[in-house]
Amino acid sequence: MKAWLLKDFGLDNLVLDEAATPEPKAGELLVKVGAVSLNFRDKAIVDGIYEPHLVPKPLIPVSDAAGTVVAVGDGVTRFKVGDRVNSHLYSRWLDGEPGPNEPDYCFGSPLPGGLAEYMIIHEDSAVRAPDTMSDEEASTLPIAALTAWYSLVDYGQLQAGQTVLVQGTGGVSIFAVQLATALGAKVIVTSSRDENLEAVKKLGAVAGINYRTFPRWEEEVLKLTDGKGVDLLLDVAGGDGLNQSIAATKAAGRIAQIGFLTGQTTKLSLMPLIFRQTNIRGIAVAPRSSFDRMNAFLNQHAIRPVLDQVYSFEEAPQAYEHLARGAFGKVVITVS
Numbered sequence: 537m538k539a540w541l542l543k544d545f546g547l548d549n550l551v552l553d554e555a556a557t558p559e560p561k562a563g564e565l566l567v568k569v570g571a572v573s574l575n576f577r578d579k580a581i582v583d584g585i586y587e588p589h590l591v592p593k594p595l596i597p598v599s600d601a602a603g604t605v606v607a608v609g610d611g612v613t614r615f616k617v618g619d620r621v622n623s624h625l626y627s628r629w630l631d632g633e634p635g636p637n638e639p640d641y642c643f644g645s646p647l648p649g650g651l652a653e654y655m656i657i658h659e660d661s662a663v664r665a666p667d668t669m670s671d672e673e674a675s676t677l678p679i680a681a682l683t684a685w686y687s688l689v690d691y692g693q694l695q696a697g698q699t700v701l702v703q704g705t706g707g708v709s710i711f712a713v714q715l716a717t718a719l720g721a722k723v724i725v726t727s728s729r730d731e732n733l734e735a736v737k738k739l740g741a742v743a744g745i746n747y748r749t750f751p752r753w754e755e756e757v758l759k760l761t762d763g764k765g766v767d768l769l770l771d772v773a774g775g776d777g778l779n780q781s782i783a784a785t786k787a788a789g790r791i792a793q794i795g796f797l798t799g800q801t802t803k804l805s806l807m808p809l810i811f812r813q814t815n816i817r818g819i820a821v822a823p824r825s826s827f828d829r830m831n832a833f834l835n836q837h838a839i840r841p842v843l844d845q846v847y848s849f850e851e852a853p854q855a856y857e858h859l860a861r862g863a864f865g866k867v868v869i870t871v872s
């Protein structure tokens with residue numbers, strides 16, 4: 537099969553090549569990949585800054601895929617040839633709390649990903665792709681949408697009428713705006729671009745703050761929330777900005793610590809955290825059961841993923857470069 541192989545770190549070492557078409561073992565599905573979408577994780581893996589010790593070389597990269605089952609291994613009962621499925625990043629985390637070694641079983645490193653004509657997905661971890669979505673649309677769900685959903689619903693327990701803050705206008709955050717709005721919450725968004733703040737208002741956000749114009753954006757959040765702060769904050773920026781997130785969240789409110797765009801370490805001031813009694817939970821996507829519940833909600837509310845641009849299979853490096861420049865919503869690659 538045709539496959540993009542990451543032979544060493546760096547985008548120059550991502551090469552279009554041939555690889556053996558995998559064969560499904562007992563319990564596994566062979567999936568003809570229709571489309572994949574890129575996440576910050578995929579770029580960070582190529583750059584060698586995301587758990588580099590776990591990255592096999594060569595690697596078929598990209599975790600998030602949608603496609604069609606073309607063969608099944610012995611004993612498969614959940615899916616049949618012809619079904620459309622999604623990959624699920626944490627392929628062994630099916631329900632409840634995570635086990636201690638979930639990152640060892642992630643697609644797109646260390647397991648082979650979807651940037652190839654075919655991929656193997658175990659039937660237990662595969663998720664039925666929404667009938668209403670194309671493969672390009674469905675490919676955006678496994679990390680970006682599901683991380684937003686788990687943060688808002690499973691962890692955040694977000695209720696209609698509550699206020700949530702979403703940082704930036706990348707993949708996770710745009711889904712968070714759409715999902716939280718559909719849940720009846722009021723969404724405040726921060727972005728470095730005024731035009732993106734206008735665009736998120738069309739998706740339902742009630743207010744936007746440019747974090748370049750207002751580097752003390754937490755003060756603007758307090759003005760918008762009667763001095764109290766938001767009920768729930770989705771932090772994708774990480775770094776020392778976590779202190780601002782604590783200040784922008786109400787007393788005993790919740791922060792979902794999702795990302796590390798500005799840094800993987802933080803210098804945390806403990807006294808505000810203690811006095812505000814903030815709950816901070818690290819988020820690592822979600823179990824498969826949450827994915828199933830999310831897809832039902834997406835169908836019910838007719839939510840369509842926001843695609844910034846769709847690239848052809850041969851244009852995969854350009855898709856990575858697009859993500860690095862910044863995207864509004866998702867960058868997608870059609871595979872077949």
Ligand SMILES: NC(=O)c1ccc[n+]([C@@H]2O[C@H](COP(=O)([O-])OP(=O)(O)OC[C@H]3O[C@@H](n4cnc5c(N)ncnc54)[C@H](OP(=O)(O)O)[C@@H]3O)[C@@H](O)[C@H]2O)c1
Nearest residue numbers: 576683704705706707708727728773795796797819820821
């Ligand atoms: N833990 C998990 O389960 C999980 C899952 C998914 C993603 N993540 C992490 O979450 C982060 C975002 O992922 P993504 O895939 O959504 O990325 P993405 O699509 O590349 O989006 C990045 C966006 O973040 C915004 N941003 C950058 N610096 C910011 C800052 N200082 N303050 C506020 N916003 C900032 C920018 O928005 P503007 O252009 O509007 O400024 C940028 O477009 C990454 O660190 C990723 O690794 C974690």
